[in-house]
Amino acid sequence: xxxxxxxxxxxxxxxxxxxxxxxxxxxxxxxxxxxxxxxxxxxxxxxxxxxxxxxxxxxxxxxxxxxxxxxxxxxxxxxxxxxxxxxxxxxxxxxxxxxxxxxxxxxxxxxxxxxxxxxxxxxxxxxxxxxxxxxxxxxxxxxxxxxxxxxxxxxxxxxxxxxxxxxxxxxxxxxxxxxxxxxxxxxxxxxxxxxxxxxxxxxxxxxxxxxxxxxxxxxxxxxxxxxxxxxxxxxxxxxxxxxxxxxxxxxxxxxxxxxxxxxxxxxxxxxxxxxxxxxxxxxxxxxxxxxxxxxxxxxxxxxxxxxxxxxxx
Amino acid sequence: xxxxxxxxxxxxxxxxxxxxxxxxxxxxxxxxxxxxxxxxxxxxxxxxxxxxxxxxxxxxxxxxxxxxxxxxxxxxxxxxxxxxxxxxxxxxxxxxxxxxxxxxxxxxxxxxxxxxxxxxxxxxxxxxxxxxxxxxxxxxxxxxxxxxxxxxxxxxxxxxxxxxxxxxxxxxxxxxxxxxxxxxxxxxxxxxxxxxxxxxxxxxxxxxxxxxxxxxxxxxxxxxxxxxxxxxxxxxxxxxxxxxxxxxxxxxxxxxxxxxxxxxxxxxxxxxxxxxxxxxxxxxxxxxxxxxxxxxxxxxxxxxxxxxxxxxx
Numbered sequence: 001x002x003x004x005x006x007x008x009x010x011x012x013x014x015x016x017x018x019x020x021x022x023x024x025x026x027x028x029x030x031x032x033x034x035x036x037x038x039x040x041x042x043x044x045x046x047x048x049x050x051x052x053x054x055x056x057x058x059x060x061x062x063x064x065x066x067x068x069x070x071x072x073x074x075x076x077x078x079x080x081x082x083x084x085x086x087x088x089x090x091x092x093x094x095x096x097x098x099x100x101x102x103x104x105x106x107x108x109x110x111x112x113x114x115x116x117x118x119x120x121x122x123x124x125x126x127x128x129x130x131x132x133x134x135x136x137x138x139x140x141x142x143x144x145x146x147x148x149x150x151x152x153x154x155x156x157x158x159x160x161x162x163x164x165x166x167x168x169x170x171x172x173x174x175x176x177x178x179x180x181x182x183x184x185x186x187x188x189x190x191x192x193x194x195x196x197x198x199x200x201x202x203x204x205x206x207x208x209x210x211x212x213x214x215x216x217x218x219x220x221x222x223x224x225x226x227x228x229x230x231x232x233x234x235x236x237x238x239x240x241x242x243x244x245x246x247x248x249x250x251x252x253x254x255x256x257x258x259x260x261x262x263x264x265x266x267x268x269x270x271x272x273x274x275x276x277x278x279x280x281x282x283x284x285x286x287x288x289x290x291x292x293x294x295x296x297x298x299x300x301x302x303x304x305x306x307x308x309x310x311x312x313x
Numbered sequence: 314x315x316x317x318x319x320x321x322x323x324x325x326x327x328x329x330x331x332x333x334x335x336x337x338x339x340x341x342x343x344x345x346x347x348x349x350x351x352x353x354x355x356x357x358x359x360x361x362x363x364x365x366x367x368x369x370x371x372x373x374x375x376x377x378x379x380x381x382x383x384x385x386x387x388x389x390x391x392x393x394x395x396x397x398x399x400x401x402x403x404x405x406x407x408x409x410x411x412x413x414x415x416x417x418x419x420x421x422x423x424x425x426x427x428x429x430x431x432x433x434x435x436x437x438x439x440x441x442x443x444x445x446x447x448x449x450x451x452x453x454x455x456x457x458x459x460x461x462x463x464x465x466x467x468x469x470x471x472x473x474x475x476x477x478x479x480x481x482x483x484x485x486x487x488x489x490x491x492x493x494x495x496x497x498x499x500x501x502x503x504x505x506x507x508x509x510x511x512x513x514x515x516x517x518x519x520x521x522x523x524x525x526x527x528x529x530x531x532x533x534x535x536x537x538x539x540x541x542x543x544x545x546x547x548x549x550x551x552x553x554x555x556x557x558x559x560x561x562x563x564x565x566x567x568x569x570x571x572x573x574x575x576x577x578x579x580x581x582x583x584x585x586x587x588x589x590x591x592x593x594x595x596x597x598x599x600x601x602x603x604x605x606x607x608x609x610x611x612x613x614x615x616x617x618x619x620x621x622x623x624x625x626x
Contacts, residue, residue: 032481042481043510046489050481101446106417106438125419129442130489133414136449137480144473155469160457167450168345168355168363176359176443197356 011303015064018088022063023055025089029142030054030135042134049123049131050138054096057114061308062095062206063088065231068300069210069224075297076220082149083213087158090139091206094166097135098202100128102175136166157212165205174198178263186264192233199239200232207231207301223293227286227301231308234282238309240265241275246313283309324616328377331401335376336368338402342455343367343448355447362436362444363451367409370427374621375408375519376401378544381613382523382537388610389533395462396526400471403452404519407479410448413441415488449479470525478518487511491576499577505546512552513545520544520614536606540599540614544621547595551622553578554588559626596622 032047070084103110103118104125111121120128143150143158150158164170174197181194207228211221244267266275286305290298345360383397416423416431417438424434433441456463456471463471477483487510494507520541524534557580579588599618603611 042486043489043493045493046481046486097446101442104419104442106442126492127489129414129417129419130485130492132446133410133449133479134481134485134489136446137476137483137485140453140472140476141480144469144476146473152469153465155472156457156465159453159468159472160459163450163453163457166446167454168359168447170450172443172447172450173355173359176356176440176447179439179443180356180358 009299009303011300011307014300014303018064018067019060021085022060022067022088022092025085026054026092029089030093030138045123046127046130046134049119049127050135052116052122053100053119053131053135054093057116058092058095060092061235061304062091062202064304065203065206065228065301066091066210066213068304069207069228070213071210072293072295072298072301073211073214073216073220073224076217076295077215079214080150080154082145083151083154083158084210086142086145086150087162087206087209087213090142090158090162091165091202091209093135093139093142094162094171094202097132097139098166098171098175100132100135104128107175107179139166154213158209161205161209161212165201170197170201170205171199174201181264183262184264186269188269191264191266191269195233195236196229199236200229203232203235204228217294219294223289223295224301226289227293227305230282230286230289231305234279234286234305234309237266237275237279237282238311240267241272241279242311242313243267244272279309322612322616324613324620327613327616331377331380332373334398335373335380335401335405338398339367339405342402343406343451358436359440359443359447362432362440363448365429365435366413366432366444366448367406370429371405371408373405374548374617375404375515377617378516378519378541378614379404379523379526381617382520382541383526384523385606385608385611385614386524386527386529386533386537389530389608390528392527393463393467395458396464396467396471397523399455399458399463400475400519400522400526403455403471403475404478404515404522406448406452406455407475407484407515410445410452411479411484411488413445413448417441420488420492452479467526471522474518474522474525478514483510483514483518484512487514494577496575497577499582501582504577504579504582508546508549509542512549513542516545516548517541530607532607536602536608537614539602540606540618543595543599543602544618547592547599547618547622550579550588550592550595551624553580554585554592555624555626556580557585592622 030051032042032044066088067084070079073079099113100119102108103113104120110118112118119131139162140159143162144155166172174194177194178198204225207224211224216224243265266278270278283305287302290301343364345355345357379401380397383392386392412426413432415421416426417433423431425431432444452475453472456475457468479485487507490507491511517538520537524537529537556578579591583591596618600615603614
């Protein structure tokens, strides 16, 4: 069992420089100026909607997981910062597109996100649909630069991981189960499987993609897969807890929405106290696998796991 | 100037075996049975909508272009049929997802496609949205198999080409321009640019992806890029012609729809006769570049170009 070791590590300081890199890169890459060797620039109106969906928003948890996993593995050998930054942005583009489509009237019909009108409210439904579609494609563009900055074996591996994390056996599949399960009684196993796909796959995928930018040992890779699975699940358990314990202002979204929508949650299934204990157990599990990973520098990963579980919003 | 050389080549026979391969492969790969090394199977309901969108439908022009380009280049050297078949299916998945999203109420609001209810009519809008999203991800999954059947350099190149053909500077960008241009006067250059993105990028991408499965010479690659650009444009010119010359039964969709929707077309801009001459000139151009390609076996590519321009629907 791990003792908390995050107290001597300043996650804020560590995050600040990485977030600045990610924001700059997104600013540069989500653009109409055809920076990637394209023949045609992208239509300006479409790119405006894409930028609105991506820039200046969100905690950027997935990019931080990519970069932390890359740094942990790179400390043991040879990293590829160019690949890691691209992977960090790519997972954020997938996350951003999923929010755009999720907010649409035919899905959750949300009009506000992060205090701003959602993309379809701001630009219309057709533009939101296309912006989401184009963001997904752009994620794979970022992973396959035309220059020599990322070895092609890494490009292929990253595309493979991202496609599987995003697709029908990952995020999109989880959303389909979520849609179909409103008002239905789910067992804990069914609930866990739904969340493993819906949010867990991309969170775990972020960790594994970061690792794969730095040629991990099988031992390190297995440990990071387990770490990613644990925090992916913990993320959702904590989301369910916050939905009943936090107020809307703190959350930045409507609290109590799950219960109102008759959505099955960990809290509705296990109760609040057991859910809180479960989240802490998943944190312990995530930290324990890092201890056994053979990785020399896991402080950022440890601090991110702690943040996922002990966050207030 | 090329003489027509397609008369001695039986495109039907050539196509039949390739189409059978593609149908079998799509049947095998668009499935909930987690055949790609996934941890979780995809949710059955989502996969049902994906299969409905993809199987048993369409001319499969894009897959045939992939396979013909691959065979043409492979005749000069070393092909990779496993890569070509995956690329053929991947471009069809992108095409299929674009139709699903295009048919949705917020876009073209079509209720019938190929004589069947469209995906959102059959499964609901939310499922159509997610099925399209998952089909795009699956395209990239197909290009990045976990086994050793496709060299990673080819995987990376194919993902790069497909992402760019599908994204904001390709298909999605063209659809955005199309949406924004209804009722607006476009110049011929603006119309051409819109179509180069909307349909041309994926058609040309299909040709180039097929070529890239077989390590083309720079000369062959440049020729096939030019061939792809010419037939990509010709495809749209002919579409516009058929919209006014064919009846709905022959087309399998509503004829005269472009004029009804006040959409700019080649016919509305150039007139019917000039559009027909333009299509024939593009065919000649496509055949001429093949003559200069250094490729030994271009009969299938020549016959496909002829089919694109001289089709009746």
